Amino acid sequence: MNALRVAFAGTPEFALPALEALLGSGHTVVGVLTQPDRPAGRGRHLASSPVKTAAVRHGLPVSQPQSLKSAEGRSDLSAWHPDVLVVVAYGLILPQAALDTPRLGCLNIHASLLPRWRGAAPIQRAILAGDARTGVTIMRMDAGLDTGPMLLQRSVAIEPGETAGSLHDRLARLGGAALLESLTDLAADRGRSTPQPDDGITYAAKIDKKEALIDWSESAEQIERRVRAFNPWPIAETRLDGEQLRIHRARAADGKSGPPGRIVELTHEGMIVACGSGQLIVTEVQRPGRRPVSAHDLANSLPLQDRRLG
Numbered sequence: 569m570n571a572l573r574v575a576f577a578g579t580p581e582f583a584l585p586a587l588e589a590l591l592g593s594g595h596t597v598v599g600v601l602t603q604p605d606r607p608a609g610r611g612r613h614l615a616s617s618p619v620k621t622a623a624v625r626h627g628l629p630v631s632q633p634q635s636l637k638s639a640e641g642r643s644d645l646s647a648w649h650p651d652v653l654v655v656v657a658y659g660l661i662l663p664q665a666a667l668d669t670p671r672l673g674c675l676n677i678h679a680s681l682l683p684r685w686r687g688a689a690p691i692q693r694a695i696l697a698g699d700a701r702t703g704v705t706i707m708r709m710d711a712g713l714d715t716g717p718m719l720l721q722r723s724v725a726i727e728p729g730e731t732a733g734s735l736h737d738r739l740a741r742l743g744g745a746a747l748l749e750s751l752t753d754l755a756a757d758r759g760r761s762t763p764q765p766d767d768g769i770t771y772a773a774k775i776d777k778k779e780a781l782i783d784w785s786e787s788a789e790q791i792e793r794r795v796r797a798f799n800p801w802p803i804a805e806t807r808l809d810g811e812q813l814r815i816h817r818a819r820a821a822d823g824k825s826g827p828p829g830r831i832v833e834l835t836h837e838g839m840i841v842a843c844g845s846g847q848l849i850v851t852e853v854q855r856p857g858r859r860p861v862s863a864h865d866l867a868n869s870l871p872l873q874d875r876r877l878g
Contacts, residue, residue, distance in 0.1 A: 570755040575650035575670065577601035579617045582740045583656035586677055587622055589744035590654065595751060598648040599629040601636075603659050636666040645669055652754065654747060655709060664711055672754060674709040677743040679736075680772065681705060681721055683764045686714035687772035691739065692732050694772075695797035698789070701725050702735070704743040706750040708761050713771075717761035719750045729819060731799040777802045784829035784878050788820035788846030803854070806877045813877065816860050817852035829878035838863030839872055 572595045576587055579602050590597050600623040608615035616624070623630045631644035645653070646669055653674040655662065667674050680690035682705040687693075694702040703723035710716040722742050726735060753759045780802045782791055795804040795818045803814045806829070818838075825832040826842050833840040838851040854860040866872070 571595050572651040572672070572751060572755050573598045573649060574751070575599050575601065575645060575648050575653045576619075576623075576656075577653060577658040577660075577662075578619045578656040579603045579659045580657050581618045582679070582736060582743075583619050583658075584622055585740045585744035586654065586656045586747050587619060589748055590751075591626060593748050593751070595755075597626075597628055598650055599631060599644060601631050601633070601645065601658065604632045604634060633660075636660060637663050639665075642666055642669060652751070654751075656743065662709060667709055667711070672759075675719070675747070675750060675754075676707050676709045676714075676716065677747055678705045678707060678714055679739045679743065681723060682707065682714060682718060683766075683769040685770055685772040688774040690772040691735050692772070692775055692797040693770075695726065695730070695732055695735065696793050698793055699726060702739070704739055704746050706743075706746050707764075715764065717763050719753070719759055719761050720746055722746045729796065731796045733800040775802065780804050782806045782815070782878070784841070785844040788843040788848045791843055791848050792818055792820040808875065808877055812856050814854040814860075815850055815852070816854060818848050818850045821847045821849050823847045826874075827876065829876045831872050831875050831877065834864075834867045834873055836864060839867060841877060 574590055574595045574597050576590060576597055578587060600619060602617045602619045605614040605616055620630055633641035635641045642665060650670045652672040653670045655674055655676045680694060681703045685693050701723050703721055705718055706720040707716040707718045724738060724742065750759065780798050782794060782804055795815050798804045799816055803816060805812055805814045807813065824842050824847055828842055828844050830842045831839050832842050837849055841848045841850055850863045852860055853863050853866050
C-alpha cells in the first residue's frame with residue numbers, strides 16, 4: 569500500500585473512530601485541526617475537544633485556528649504538506665484555499681446516504697423522518713454544503729428502538745472503516761468519484777431545543793421517533809403539573825383512551841399515555857435536578873393515573 573500523508577480535521581466524539589482508524593492504517597497522520605477550546609461544565613472552564621484530547625495522547629501536532637479563511641489560519645495545514653485532508657464533523661467552514669491545499673484534495677465522512685440529509689443533523693433527522701435505512705458517505709469536498717462527488721457509501725438499517733446516540737456510535741465506526749477503503753483506493757489511483765444525484769436531496773437542519781417539546785396530538789409513532797432522535801440530546805420533554813418531565817425512553821403501541829396526553833394506565837413497564845393516534849408506553853423519565861428513573865418508579869412516588877401531560 570502506498571502510504572499517504574494525511575491531515576485530519578475533526579472536533580466531537582463522532583470523529584474519533586476515524587482518527588483511530590487512521591492511526592492504525594499505515595498512513596501517516598501529519599497533524600490535526602480541531603476547534604479552539606471552549607468553556608464547558610458548571611465552572612465554564614476551558615475544555616479541549618475529544619479530538620484534541622486524542623491527538624495529544626498520541627503525540628500528534630495540533631492546530632486550533634479560529635478560522636481557515638486567512639493564510640495565517642491555514643499556516644499549520646500548509647506546513648504539514650498533506651497529501652489529503654480528512655474532515656469529520658470539524659465544525660468550521662473550509663474556504664477554497666483550504667480545500668486546494670492538499671495535493672489530493674479533501675475527503676469528508678458524512679453520516680447519511682447523500683444526497684439525503686445534507687447538513688448539520690443527519691442522524692436525528694433520519695430517525696425523526698422514520699427512515700428505514702441510513703449510512704455514511706465518503707465524498708470529495710467542494711465549496712457547497714455536503715454537495716461534493718461521492719467516493720463510497722455504506723448503508724445500515726435503523727434498528728427498532730434505536731436512539732440517535734446508538735446510531736451515532738454505529739455510524740462513527742462504519743465511517744472509520746469506509747474512510748480506510750477510500751484512502752486505499754486514493755493511494756492506488758482508484759479513487760473514482762460519482763456526482764450526487766439531483767433527485768432525493770433533503771436538508772438536515774440543526775436541532776433546536778424547542779423541537780424537544782412533545783405535542784401529544786401527534787401519533788404515538790411520531791412521538792416515539794422524537795424521543796429516540798433526541799436521546800442523548802436535547803431529550804424529549806413534556807410537562808407534569810407545569811414542571812418539566814423529560815422522557816428518555818418510550819415505545820409506541822396500539823390503542824387510545826381519552827384526550828392526548830392523558831395517562832390512561834400504569835403497568836410494570838411504565839405509564840401508558842394517549843396520543844393523537846395510538847399510545848406511548850413511557851419507560852424512563854427524569855424530573856428537574858434528578859437522575860433518570862423508570863416510569864414505574866416515578867408512579868410509585870407520585871399519583872399519576874388519569875393525570876394529563878403537556
